[in-house]
Amino acid sequence: MNWQHQDPSDPSSDIREIRRYDPRAIARYYRVRPWKVIWRAITIIWFFVWFVIHLQWEKWINGDLTQQNKCAAELRQILTRLGPTFIKVGQALSTRPDLIRPDFLHELIKLQDQLPPFDNDQAFTIIEQSLGCSINEAYREISPHPVAAASLGQVYRAVLHTSEEVAVKVQRPNLRPTLTLDLFLMRWAACQFGGLLPLNLGHDLTLIIDEFGIKLFEEIDYINEGRNAEKFAANFRDNPEVKVPCIYWQYSSHRVLTLEWINGFKLTDTDNIKAAGLDPYNIVKIGVTSGLQQLLEHGFFHADPHPGNLFATLDGKMAYIDFGMMDQLEEETKETIASSVVQLINKDYLALAKDFVALGFLTPQTDITPIIPALEKVLGNALGQSVGDFNFKTITDDFSELMYEYPFRVPAKFALIIRSLITQEGLALSLDPDFKIVEVAYPYVSRRLLTGESPQLRRRLLDVLLKDGKFQWQRLENMIAIARSDQQFDLLPTAQLGLQYLLSDEGHYLRRQLLLALTEDDRLHTEEVERIWSLISDELKPQNLLDAALNVFRELSTVGVAAIVPKTIKLG
Numbered sequence: 001m002n003w004q005h006q007d008p009s010d011p012s013s014d015i016r017e018i019r020r021y022d023p024r025a026i027a028r029y030y031r032v033r034p035w036k037v038i039w040r041a042i043t044i045i046w047f048f049v050w051f052v053i054h055l056q057w058e059k060w061i062n063g064d065l066t067q068q069n070k071c072a073a074e075l076r077q078i079l080t081r082l083g084p085t086f087i088k089v090g091q092a093l094s095t096r097p098d099l100i101r102p103d104f105l106h107e108l109i110k111l112q113d114q115l116p117p118f119d120n121d122q123a124f125t126i127i128e129q130s131l132g133c134s135i136n137e138a139y140r141e142i143s144p145h146p147v148a149a150a151s152l153g154q155v156y157r158a159v160l161h162t163s164e165e166v167a168v169k170v171q172r173p174n175l176r177p178t179l180t181l182d183l184f185l186m187r188w189a190a191c192q193f194g195g196l197l198p199l200n201l202g203h204d205l206t207l208i209i210d211e212f213g214i215k216l217f218e219e220i221d222y223i224n225e226g227r228n229a230e231k232f233a234a235n236f237r238d239n240p241e242v243k244v245p246c247i248y249w250q251y252s253s254h255r256v257l258t259l260e261w262i263n264g265f266k267l268t269d270t271d272n273i274k275a276a277g278l279d280p281y282n283i284v285k286i287g288v289t290s291g292l293q294q295l296l297e298h299g300f301f302h303a304d305p306h307p308g309n310l311f312a313t314l315d316g317k318m319a320y321i322d323f324g325m326m327d328q329l330e331e332e333t334k335e336t337i338a339s340s341v342v343q344l345i346n347k348d349y350l351a352l353a354k355d356f357v358a359l360g361f362l363t364p365q366t367d368i369t370p371i372i373p374a375l376e377k378v379l380g381n382a383l384g385q386s387v388g389d390f391n392f393k394t395i396t397d398d399f400s401e402l403m404y405e406y407p408f409r410v411p412a413k414f415a416l417i418i419r420s421l422i423t424q425e426g427l428a429l430s431l432d433p434d435f436k437i438v439e440v441a442y443p444y445v446s447r448r449l450l451t452g453e454s455p456q457l458r459r460r461l462l463d464v465l466l467k468d469g470k471f472q473w474q475r476l477e478n479m480i481a482i483a484r485s486d487q488q489f490d491l492l493p494t495a496q497l498g499l500q501y502l503l504s505d506e507g508h509y510l511r512r513q514l515l516l517a518l519t520e521d522d523r524l525h526t527e528e529v530e531r532i533w534s535l536i537s538d539e540l541k542p543q544n545l546l547d548a549a550l551n552v553f554r555e556l557s558t559v560g561v562a563a564i565v566p567k568t569i570k571l572g
Contacts, residue, residue, distance in 0.1 A: 072107035219324035
């Protein structure tokens with residue numbers, strides 16, 4: 001807990017100075033202010049009691065789908081009227097098919113993070129108090145009205161005295177008191193009544209509320225957002241296709257953020273993107289590839305890529321402009337996600353179920369045997385006849401029913417990932433109706449596995465290529481063919497890495513399996529080798545391949561090669 005100039009144990013401390021979410025400190029504050037709690041609770045209860053009565057009435061009287069959809073729309077309106085916390089709750093629930101019925105899920109997805117702007121005088125007062133100087137001292141020019149408004153703040157366009165054009169984000173007044181009071185009430189209700197709710201959570205409801213509170217407080221701390229932006233920019237410093245705005249720290253604080261103004265078009269503005277001479281497909285591909293890099297390479301990902309946060313710049317780059325909602329993935333999680341994509345495409349549902357356990361969608365104690373046919377049915381339908389028919393929205397919709405029948409749960413981190421993927425796919429389709437996200441994603445994942453930069457990724461590749469102790473020639477052939485459709489895939493360095501791995505101690509098991517596969521069923525499997533060679537022969541000219549092999553042998557010690565050869569001969 002971080003309080004500025006205050007004693008955190010003192011219940012009279014100003015709740016507006018809270019920086020990090022701490023449910024105990026928040027509880028201490030509101031326990032001695034019951035009048036605030038009671039009035040807000042009455043307001044919330046009034047809205048939801050009326051909604052429940054209306055829902056039951058429609059169910060008894062009508063019971064048809066039209067009226068249920070009407071109630072779902074009413075819930076969305078109630079969440080909007082209750083303010084920023086509940087808008088964010090609705091957005092979070094829209095990514096939780098394990099908690100929400102499909103008809104309500106569909107309506108919550110429509111929640112728009114848009115509210116009327118607050119008073120300019122208040123906004124300018126917040127800027128001056130936060131920066132310790134007047135508006136005119138900070139900015140040479142500033143727009144008289146906000147150019148955008150959302151649930152947590154609003155944005156002005158300005159020019160610094162040094163002529164840089166900037167965006168100025170200003171937080172809404174009294175935001176922290178509103179959020180802390182709502183979170184206190186939610187947590188109290190979860191403790192009192194959470195056990196009575198028929199929800200498939202897999203863990204304590206208070207943990208979900210705490211996770212939500214942590215992320216919400218990170219999002220409203222503009223110093224944290226600025227640091228996120230700089231970390232994100234550092235991750236993409238070698239990618240000329242991704243643009244991240246600079247942060248002007250001299251004119252930023254916890255409640256005000258001044259950053260570089262980005263000239264461009266929202267990704268939903270297809271007509272202007274085309275009119276500017278930009279290729280919508282290329283913009284979409286940059287977005288999807290950079291999203292995959294965030295998840296599978298950097299592990300630090302943008303969890304809220306809605307149309308207001310992503311722009312196509314005038315020179316054809318993808319610009320990210322909001323870094324309040326970010327999250328970090330562990331190395332093992334990144335690797336499991338990569339392998340699960342390949343297992344899905346290969347329709348290996350047993351391996352996919354094991355990946356679901358590793359990722360936390362199923363507990364380790366779960367008997368996955370009856371789940372495998374269900375996965376095959378749902379995911380097989382989603383895949384259709386080809387990879388190109390796959391889309392994440394279909395997966396989410398179909399899974400919403402599966403999760404009520406089997407003990408699936410969505411870990412909080414993956415709720416953000418799912419939201420990110422669905423949003424990116426929706427944006428991609430708005431630019432190019434024929435766009436297939438997997439046609440970009442799968443070549444990228446295949447390239448990542450085939451290059452195997454880390455021992456963990458190489459183990460994942462082995463998991464894909466070896467099934468029941470047998471080498472899967474068709475999978476290797478598919479991966480090479482698909483990876484080659486990625487323009488960034490260079491086959492020669494990959495072949496060199498593969499050869500280096502085969503000749504290393506680490507590659508002992510794969511060498512053995514390859515020799516067994518070549519002589520399986522008492523015949524020499526030359527057809528499989530010829531098919532793979534036909535895929536790569538135009539790039540791997542004999543001289544190039546010989547040079548790559550010589551480079552590998554130079555890197556290996558003479559002793560190491562001498563040790564490998566006898567083992568290989570013996571296995572043969």
